[in-house]
Structure formats: C-alpha cells, structure tokens
Amino acid sequence: MDYFAQQLINGIVLGSIYGLIAIGYTMVYGIVGMINFAHGDIFMIGGFIALITFLILVSIGLTTVPLILLIVLLVSMAITSLYGWTVERIAYRPLRHSFRLAPMLSAIGMSFVLMNFSQVSQGARVKPIPPVITGGYSLLESNGFVVRLSNAQIVVVLTTVVLLAIFTWLVSRTRLGRDMRACEQDQTMAALLGVDVDRTISMTFLIGAALAAVAGMMYLLYYGLVDFYMGFIAGIKAFTAAVLGGIGSLPGAMLGGLLIGLIETMWSAYFSVEYKDVAAFSILIVVLIFLPTGLLGRPEVEKV
C-alpha cells in the first residue's frame, strides 16, 4: 500500500510533465490538423535552455532558489517559444496547402535538425546538475518503508496546476483564445470574420512551445539531467497521452498525460523497467485501434 502510494506520487509528477507536452500536440493538431513531430525536440530545447540559464545564474552568485527558478522559467519559456514560432514559420507555414504527407515529413526533418543542432552545439553527453530543490516530507511510514513527497515534486505539480489555470483562462476568456477556437472550427470562416489566421496559428505554436519549455525545465529539476535525445521518446509518449485523452481536447491532453505517467510508473514498479517504453507504445497502438477518438475527444466525421 505504501509502495503503491509512493508510485502514485511519482506517476502524477511524471504525468504532469507529459501533460504539459501533450497540450502542445493537441493544440496544433486541433488547429492545423498535423502532428507536430518536432514538438518533443522543442521540449528538449526547453530543458537545455533552462540548464544553461541555471548555470549562468548560479555562477554570477545568485543563491535565492525561488528567484533562480522564476528567472529560469521565464527565460526558458521566452526563448523556447521563439523556437516553436520559428519552426512553424520555416517548416510548416509554406506547406499549409500542400499535400497531406508534406508537413509530416517536414516535421520529421525539423525534429532531426533540432536534435542534431543541440548535439552539435552542446555535445552528446548527458548534462547533470546538482539537485536545486532539496528536502521534502515523509507522509506515511510503516514496515520501514517511508512514503516521501519531495519539494521538487510539489514544485512540479504546483507549477503545472498554475500554468494550466492560466492557460485555461487564456483559451476560454481572451480574444486570442476565441480566435484559436474559431480557427479550429473553420479557418476560412474565421478569416472572413476578421480573425488573423496566420497570427493565431503562430500564437498556437508559441504557447505550445512555452508549455513544452516548462515541461523541459520540470524534467531538468526532477531528474537533474538533460540530453539531446530525450525529446524523441518523451515526444512519442506525450503524443500517446494526447491521443489517449482525445486529440484536439485540452483537458483530455492533461488527463491523458496523467494516465500515461501513472501507467508508466506502475509498469516500472510492478512489472519491468526495461519494457516501460514498450508498454507506452503498446498503449498508443491499442488506444488508436479500439478508442480512436480518445477519452474526451469528439468523433471525427468522414466527409467525401
């Protein structure tokens, strides 16, 4: 039971990270109708930028942890969202009216570019940092097994919740959110009614990348390392989360993220660590076959 509680906590933390990435997938799919294959690598870039900012801040002698975290968060969000914007501008916008495979292939190419760019510019080795947020609480204790809730875990979950609240407000209450929902339903009609479609799509990529940057920073804080390859697997898992929750649905992405995080943690805890990725990929296949619209998605009507 205690072991289970501990895994539950770990799973929720991991799921928060996946959920943040999954929102980027689901938003882009909802509006542009393409799988942004490079999104996982945007997450990786976010992790790297957080790492570099952190190193600089520590070396100039800043010691207040909350201040460091806030600056790292803002810098990483700002620069990474520019990456998302640039990727859309270079690789996807010229292809918006091309045939359907083209954006997918271009996105795969972009994913290689980002992955190898960070490998070339920052080296192939894993980059570890010492734990930034230390300490934690012991919740339960029985039979010598202590269920621990670390401060890093609290920070990850809290940040996710706060960002989700801001993000939900953005989508449901602001002009930009209304434009985004309009573009999702019908781009031509939205354009006729005065919505700047290009700008809205750019903003979608920007927000998605900013959330991925937060996920990258959380990953760095929680696991204490980044490497250039981490975006690939995390990207596929987050995509699985988006599909599981119903692609195009924002609460669905978060729910899917939590479920994937929990399943992966439980699988590692009770079955085998080696096959945890196989489990995640199998879930993707099973969900797409038996539940193609996901948990909270709308059924897709096929028009001829």
Place this chain on the structure above:
Amino acid sequence: MAVLTSDLTQASRREAIAFIFKKAFISALVALVLFSLMIGIRTEAGPTGQLIYWTRFDDLAIIVAVVFVGSIVVELLRQWWGPVGIATAVPPSVQRTLDFAGKAFPPLLLIFAFLVPVIFYDQRYLLDLSILVLTYVMLGWGLNVVVGLAGLLDLGYVAFYAVGAYSYALLSTNFGLSFWMCLPLAGILAACWGVMLGFPVLRLRGDYLAIVTLAFGEIIRLVIINWQSLTGGPNGVSGIPRPSFFGIPFTRGDDGFAARLGIEYSPTHRIVFLFYVILALALLTNWVTIRLRRLPIGRAWEALREDEVACRALGINITTTKLTAFATGAMFGGIAGAFFATRQGFISPESFTFQESALVLAIVVLGGMGSQLGVALAAIALIGGFELFRGFDQYRMLVFGMAMVLLMIWRPRGLISHRAPTVFLKQNTAISAELAREGRG
C-alpha cells in the same frame, strides 16, 4: 512623365531595399535570441563531474551574420526569379531530346551497375559503397510498394529490415542454416510481421497510421535490446556466416572459390559476389513491383492511394489490399535485412533506429513516390551525400534534416515525380495537389 516614372521606380526600389533589410534584420535578431544560449554558451561536465560552461560569442556572431546575409540573398533571389512554381516553356526539340535521354537513361544505368565491379575492381571502398547504395535502393523499392503505390505512410519500415537481419543471424548461428535457405525464410518471416502490423492498423489513416508504424518499429527495436537471451541485447549477434558461392566458400583453402576455379585468391571475390547478389535482389524487387502494378492487386493499391472511400464504394476489398501491400513491402525489407546481416557478419540494434526508417522514407519521397527510377537515383544521391559528409559525422543528420525540410518546401512531390495511375479513363490528367490526398489511405 518619364521623370515621374523613374522617380516612382526609384521610390519603389528604395522601398524594396528597405523591406529586404528590415526582413534580414528581423531574421538576424531572431537568430540572435535563438542561438544566444544554445551556441553562445557551451556546457560540459568538468573534471569533478560538476557542469562548467564557457562562452562562444565569436561563433554566435558568425552565425547571426550568416543569417543576416543569407536572408538578404534569399530575398534577392526570390525577387529575381519571381514566384516559385511557374512552369517554363521548353522548346519541342529540347523536349524530344529530354524524352529520348529519359528513355535511354535507365538501361544505361543498369549496364553501368553491372559493370561497376569490373571498372572499380581495385577500389574496395567504392565497391563497399555501391553495395551499401544498392541495399538502400532495394529498401527504397520495397518501401515504395507501401508508401508510393498503396499510399500508406510507414515510419517503421526498419522493423522489417531488423526482422530479416535477425532471422538470418539467429537461424544461421543457432541451426546452421545456409544463407540461401534463410533468404526466403527471412522474407516470409518479415512478411508475417508485416501482416501482424497490418491487421490492427487497417482502420487508421494518414498521420495516425504513421505514428503507429513508428511505435511498432520502436517496439521491435526495444524488444531486441531487452530480450538478451535470444538476441544478445545491445551487444548484438556476431559471427554470422558469410555467404558462399552456392556452397563453395570464399576462403583461401583448397576447397575455396579461388582454388576451385584455379585462380589466385583475393578477398575482393567475395565483395564482387555480394555486389551481384544485392544487385540481383534489388532488380528482383523492381521486377516484382513492376509486374504487380499490372496485376489487379497493383491496380487496387493505386486506387487505394488515390481515394480510399471511392475504393470501398467500388467493391475493392480494403483489408486484403492493405495487408498485401504491407506484406510485400515487409518481405523485401526482410530479404534486404538478411543480406545486410550476411554482409556485415555482425548486427546490433543500433543499426535499426528510427533514423534508418526516416532515411529510407526520405529516399522514397525524394524519388517521387511511386517512381522506380527516382527511388534508385535518390538512393544514390542520399547515400552518396552521406558518404561525402563522412568526416563530419555530427553534422550529417543535421544537414539531412535541413535537406528534408527544404525539399518538402521546394519540391514536395519529389525530384522525379511519377504519381499518375497506371490505368485511367479516357485521358490521363495530371493530379492536382488537392485531389491527390496521400496519407489518407
């Protein structure tokens, strides 16, 4: 009046120049922010394991300058050439010459392929490279059945390559089966896996299909890595038997190939033999594909690629059509895998990553999906290009990714495009971008 026009043109020219500079300036600014931390700062684990960093502002400055100048150049080129995509009229005589050259080219290429070992007999490196190119030509032709003909985007093709390679490696090292026995077996096993993948994904289309095949490829690779008792895990399988000339080994001994023919032993014999084996296998793939296109099943594939709903309405059995496409493509992938295993003598999961799938897919797309000649040329260009970048291993995939993006923007239908259906009603109309909805199948 004339003065006024020149004033106007001057004004508009000044405006154009201002626009170009503004754009270049913004691009450079974006590049500065993008690369400020990623290139300006370099991190590495120091001697104590603690991360240290140092600055590289000179590199950053160079890159931002390159972006600034590059942006100006691109914008100037765009203004001089006008909008992309306007067809230029070709005089009929030139067109006729081009047509003739187009007809004469494939046989000439084939003859050249047959003569490669004769011409380059002494150059071991070139022979190895041409074997590698031919392996990718075969893979490209195999994947072309799935992607080019049937329009099913498969991102996990390397899984079948892996199945074929491991089939041969395990059957030969554990049971001592010969290469020629294993070759069809590897093909059959891979085809079975193709059907196994095909069954669950029958209902999926487009992007979803692509992601599921990608996941499938990764699952196969992860299982190979983790099932250590069978596959040796990350260490791979070594000591895979080399191919023999129908039972006669290429060794120095008395019963070797050279001794039996009464010629001097040379290790090149085996390379030349391997070259002809893969050439034959690739041509077999090509021949089968061309024949299949003329059969009802090939017609059904093409119809499926053009429009799945219309296909179903016309009573074509979607299930068998998709499954045969997957099985055929997978079979050729498996055979190529068995060849790869015998050529290398050693295989490990590292050879079967997603990058390999993407490379084969890029070959098919670059060649213009559905075109046999295009795929062959694209394989030569891509693998040759990779070899040119051999010294810059790190930059290879970076350039490959950029090339993929640029190619999609510049020529999304491939360099040598051929997507017209084999049969058509009354007249053969070119398929517009909107009508040909690939990836829907």
